Amino acid sequence: MSKPISNFQVPRISGAVAASLERRILEGSLKPGDRLPAERELAIELGVSRPSLREAIQKLASKGLVQSRQGGGTYVTDRLESTFLDPWQDMMGTHPNLREDLLEFRHMLEGQAAEWAAERATDADLTRLTQAFDAMNSAFDADDLNRQSSTDIAFHQAIGEATHNIVIGHLSAALLRLMHDNIRLSLEELKTIPAASSALKSQHAAIHDAILEHRPVEARSAAEAHIDFVRESLAQSLLSASRRETAERRLQADFSKSFTS
Incomplete structure (x- = not known):
């Protein structure tokens, strides 16, 4: 009789469950801030016992991918993005030239993302992209600046996810969050430029249609x-802001001189 192989171990169920949930986080099916389904529902969905599920969630928590919040519930963290985002966010305020470098990188990244999305997008991806596109157009039509910036980001993120490249998906999300304030600033400044809104809508439509038609x-x-x-x-918006600040300082200086003379 042959002896059993002593060093062979059956993989723990919790490890497989943790890997499954981790894959959902990586691919963006579970996003930062999303709450995991109730334990009972998730255990049934995955076909595992609740103790195995709890052990799997603990594995993810130890990696910092999920965390429990007061009041109940387990939520996906933003660790995959924040580890890239946090140091750059601080430096953006003190090194304005970084904005141009980030936009240059975004030019490269989003060009490639759009190309791969056109090649790889599934029907489900195209449905999500069109939903994001329609929401963005609605925000532009309503002249709602906050919605314009948030839906603009959602549209570009949908493209990143349609590449089916996990790294591009997460890099795109991090960059768009980093550029959020600049996107809002740019949109605000563009409101003073005739036909700028229609130009943006046409540009987004061209990207959307090209991806949709592969x-x-x-x-x-x-x-x-x-x-x-x-x-x-x-660049124009930053120049305009600088000019306004200079003009305000001059006006204040003239006022101070006239008041003291």
Whole structure:
């Protein structure tokens, strides 16, 4: 009779469950801030016992991917993005030139993302992209600046996720969060430029349509043209803001001189 292989171990169920949930976080099915389904529901969905599920969630918690909150519930953290985002967020305020470097990188990233999305997007991806596109157009039509910036980010993130490249998906999310204030600033400044809103809508439509019709070369070109427009607009908005600040200082200085003379 042969002896059993002593060093062979059956993988723990909790490990497989943890890997399954981790994959959902990586691919973006579970996003930062999302609450995991109730323990009973999730155990049934995954076909495992509740003790195995608890052990799996603990594994994710030890990696910092999920955390329990007061009042109940387990939530996905933003660790995958914040580890990249936090140091850069602080430096953006003290090193304005970083904005241009980030936009240059975004030009490269989003051009590639649009190309791959056009090649790889599934029907479900295209449905999500169109939903994001429609929500963005609705925000622009309503002249709602907060919704415009949030839906603009959601649209570009949907493209990143449609590449089916996990790294691009998370890098895109981190960069868009980092650029959030600049996107809002750019949109606010663009309101003073005639036809700027319609230009943005046309650019987004060109990206959307090229991806929807699986035209990768056109998708890349449209995405890069859009980022070029954003770069130029942001540069103009920062210049305008600087001019306004200078004019305000001069006015204040004139006022002070006249008051003391």
